[in-house]
Amino acid sequence: MLAVAIAAGLGVTSFAVQAQDAAPVHSKSHQKKASTQKVSTQATSRDAELEELKAQLSALQSKVAELEQRTDAQSDINVSTGQAVETVQKAQVVSDKKMGTIDKFVNNTKIGGTMFFDMTDVNHKEQVGTAGSIKKDGHGSTNGTGFDVKRFYLTIDHQFDDVWSANLTTDFNYQSTLSQTSLFVKKAYVQGKFDPLFAVRFGAADTPWIPYAEKWYGYRFLENTITDRSIDGGRGTAGTAPTGMGSFGNSSDWGIHALGATTGDNSINYQLSVVTGGGYKNPTRSKGVDVEGRFGYQPIEEMVLAIGGYQGKRAKDVQLGAPTRDATRGDALVAYRDKTFGVGVEYFTANNWDDVIKYTGGLPVPAVVKDKADGYSVFGDWTFMPQWALFARYDRVDYKYWSFAGAQSKLKDTYYNAGVSYDILKNLRLALAWKYDKLEGPNKAFQYKTNEVGFWGVLSY
Template sequence: MRSKLIAVAIAAGLGVTSFTVAAAPAQHKTHKSQATAQNNAVVNSEVELLKAQLAQLQAKVDSLEQRTDAQSDINVSTGQAVEKATSVTAASDKQLAKLEKLVNDTSISGKMYFDFSNISQKNSDTGKTNASGTGVDVKRFYFSVNHQFDDIWSANLTTDFNYVSNDGETNLFVKKAYVQAKFNQAAVFRVGSADMPWIPFVENYYGFRYVEPTITDRNHFANSADWGLHLGGDIGASKSLNYAVSVVNGNGYKNPSRSKNVDVEGRVGFVPFEGMVVAVGGYTGDRGQEMQNVSAVHTAQRGDVLVAYSSKAFRLGGEYFTAKNWNNVLSPLTDKADGYSFWGSVNVADNISLFARYDNAKLSKDQDRSAKDTYYNAGVQYQVNKGFQLALVYKHEKGDKSVNTPIPPHVQNVKTDEVGIFGQVAF
């Protein structure tokens, strides 16, 4: 279109020139024919020159149009490419934002208990047992993934691995798997396999779980986790009261099967000042043993008391439990058990602390009054770093249990001494 306008303008100019020549006054025709011929020649020459210039100009205009059209195509392609790149970048940014949120809202943690020790175990009747020897044990390795959906809802999965060298046991299983709703500090609700109210609470004040489980745990009078509904929290601005209650299957976290009825465990704690706690707890149920076609004869019951103090300088505490028919749910016989545990530790230098513990439990007060367990340990712990502790430990256990053969009944005495390096790694 632009070339046509330019051509019309030039043609109009040529027409004006011709018109001017044709309209010259008549008296100029009287000039000599030679002058007229010369003028015509000049005009013709100028016309030819203008035509040539017009042709050159037309060629330049055509070339310019081609370049303009080509540039327009490039601009269109460039615009489409930029638009596409912008769209891809926006999508990538959205995916990156989702990935960043997932990473920020998900945490991974782990904890490992291990030891390298020598065990000497003697049976009063048969001598040394196969539990004796030197070896490495990885008693626990917890791996946890926690995801926070929002300010209230989250989920947790914790696997548990353990290996014990003296019996070749290797297991990998789920310890905790729950969905949590934290409405506020006083109301934290969990569905699934989660911490029970008592054992983890005591472990928090004890502080040396990697050396030895607490008394109810090591004597199998409680579960540290179970499948069910769990509610707990801290009450008051100073958190002077705390509570926890669990309605569970009763078989423990290794056995999620259901029973005819559910079991209940609860705890209430009073914190008079920071670091100090006085807590009571209890358990009642059939421990998951009553099925649709299997009737429970007795209800298993347990009561707990804890008085403890924990600070950076030292720890001091005591735990007592009493149980009724814990191992006699399906038996017509009745039985009772109880026990107590005292522990303490003190920091004697930077990253170095001394600790000791003493347990005494009567495992069967009605059916086997000779069934007792006495345990104590002592050691020194070195804090390698925030998540790594090593301890040189000596342990002693004396277990007595009455047996019916040979007659008359006599006491079977098993003594165990262990010395070694125990460690905990947490991240």
């Protein structure tokens, strides 16, 4: 454009000179002389202007060339910058996706823990026949003072979407009576919740009865509920106390669990589980499966009426194993709990819980061929002022067993506890309590008494 403007300027100058040359002449000699001088002057001026214009044109051409180079360079820079910006944008998109994935995982994952601990003094005495009572260790009790972490549950819950979720709960404990630690997988399941009244869990999960009764009892950190409380000592002849009469259920087991509930007054809840029968500590295989169920009705939100049952081989029906029979258990619970007061009664009955293996006449002849147990638990607590509560509980279990000859023997277990609890924090409770347990053998062949006094606590987060 600059070059065109200069060329136009040169054309106008040339045209003006020619116009001047064409002007009329009045006197030949005068005109000739004047014309000669004028032409000479004009030629000189024109030549100077042309040179100046050429110099300007040359300078302009140099600037145009320089501008073109700069434009090309700027174009390269623009292209390079655009590519760099595009690369950064792509990297940002990838980074945003990764951060979004991480944020989504973190926001949909909950990590929590619960610890049961105690520091107590144990006084355990045993008496055989008419002999005197002797303070000695045995049958699940160790005399003296010690600190125990009875349970430490570490829980990870992850929600994949509105329907599917997963849970992993580990179970760690340390008992001074055993001088050892143990670590188990308490729960590991995938859940699909399709409706408040229908959810399915696949894996190791809470069984229908024991965890449900624990929630209404409220003091699991102090003691297991009656069907879950292990009564060591068991059955035997005078002077002996071999295995038997442990707990009458598992709080978690491997299998498929269907459950659901409504809320408020006149609500219902249920759970039906098909499990291996060996408990969460023993994910074994057997020829069949066990079935456990529960149904609860709440006429008001603070009260529940529940029944439950169990039937199965307890993972003892193995290939090429001894013949078996079904172990059965029936459960019932009536409880009330509000913000200041709680009370309840739990009952159970069990048949052949310890004698799933069926005797068919071979040798050797077992000492016991069948068993039956009945028990009940009465519990209550009262929050008499903020953070402070009084509590107490009484259990009674009668356990009968028969020999091959048909003779019947009976064990009787009596247990109670009482104390006061204080909520130090919203998630930290401490209890000062006394626990007493007495197991009486058949015809008073043996007797075990345990007194335990100290502090029990629960921490959750």
